[in-house]
Amino acid sequence: MRDMTGLPDVAGKPNWDAWSLPGPLQADQPALLDPDEPPPFEVINPRGAANALLVCDHASNRLPRRLADLGLTDDQLRQHIAWDPGAAAVARGLAARLDATLILSCYSRLAIDLNRPLESPELIATQSAGIPIPGNQGLSARDRAARITALFLPYHRAIAHWLDAHPDPALRLLSVHSFTPRLAGQSRPWHLGLAYGRDARLAGQLGRILTQEADLCLGDNEPYRIEDHLDFTLPTHGEGRGIPHVMIEIRQDGLETPTQIDAWVERLALAHAHI
Numbered sequence: 001m002r003d004m005t006g007l008p009d010v011a012g013k014p015n016w017d018a019w020s021l022p023g024p025l026q027a028d029q030p031a032l033l034d035p036d037e038p039p040p041f042e043v044i045n046p047r048g049a050a051n052a053l054l055v056c057d058h059a060s061n062r063l064p065r066r067l068a069d070l071g072l073t074d075d076q077l078r079q080h081i082a083w084d085p086g087a088a089a090v091a092r093g094l095a096a097r098l099d100a101t102l103i104l105s106c107y108s109r110l111a112i113d114l115n116r117p118l119e120s121p122e123l124i125a126t127q128s129a130g131i132p133i134p135g136n137q138g139l140s141a142r143d144r145a146a147r148i149t150a151l152f153l154p155y156h157r158a159i160a161h162w163l164d165a166h167p168d169p170a171l172r173l174l175s176v177h178s179f180t181p182r183l184a185g186q187s188r189p190w191h192l193g194l195a196y197g198r199d200a201r202l203a204g205q206l207g208r209i210l211t212q213e214a215d216l217c218l219g220d221n222e223p224y225r226i227e228d229h230l231d232f233t234l235p236t237h238g239e240g241r242g243i244p245h246v247m248i249e250i251r252q253d254g255l256e257t258p259t260q261i262d263a264w265v266e267r268l269a270l271a272h273a274h275i
């Protein structure tokens with residue numbers, strides 16, 4: 001297994017419990033979350049019986065109170081730069097429909113992006129889609145460590161622990177995201193994208209079923225593919241463990257109403273049931 005994070009490799013997988021931040025960063029870290037704030041992640045349907053774990057890295061646009069909205073406006077925080085609108089609703093619907101466990105983030109990707117390697121310059125973005133993020137400029141090592149400790153590690157430890165406790169050889173890992181209809185002035189034609197890296201098993205199986213829908217424009221590794229320098233969740237928890245996995249990307253103009261969301265849940269649940 002490749003070394004994606006610098007985490008100690010124990011029995012072929014990262015040892016999340018043993019890993020902590022190096023050197024003096026461990027001591028005297030500033031707290032990020034107040035006791036009355038939500039935890040960094042939420043587990044839905046923890047005893048789900050399905051052979052699937054759902055994860056949602058960009059489920060929320062909430063920011064820890066101490067980050068003071070990172071200096072952004074409410075309007076900016078409602079945009080895609082802060083989260084994946086609609087993704088959490090689809091993921092929750094799928095968890096119920098499939099009787100699957102779902103682990104989702106409770107904080108914005110602008111505090112820290114849970115799907116970026118720790119060494120990525122996009123882990124804590126200083127700008128996104130051309131919008132400067134004032135509260136992410138010039139962070140100290142201690143500030144960065146506080147975000148990793150409070151938000152990044154708990155989420156990924158929760159996924160790792162769930163997978164450790166459910167060694168099902170038939171397990172699948174599905175990561176739910178959404179994408180903007182336009183990027184850099186270009187329309188994106190795909191209603192749904194299935195993204196993968198070196199392991200195309202699950203994307204291929206789902207894709208073969210979904211392409212039977214004549215009206216569905218399906219992106220094969222579009223608009224995104226899984227890449228080592230950009231992605232963290234599926235390379236680590238899917239590829240790193242040999243678990244078939246896929247990133248499901250739904251275009252956001254198809255997630256604007258409960259009816260649209262229900263339709264995606266049903267479509268994806270039926271496809272999942274047929275593989």
Ligand SMILES: [Zn+2]
Pocket residue numbers: 057058084176177178
């Ligand atoms: Zn996303």
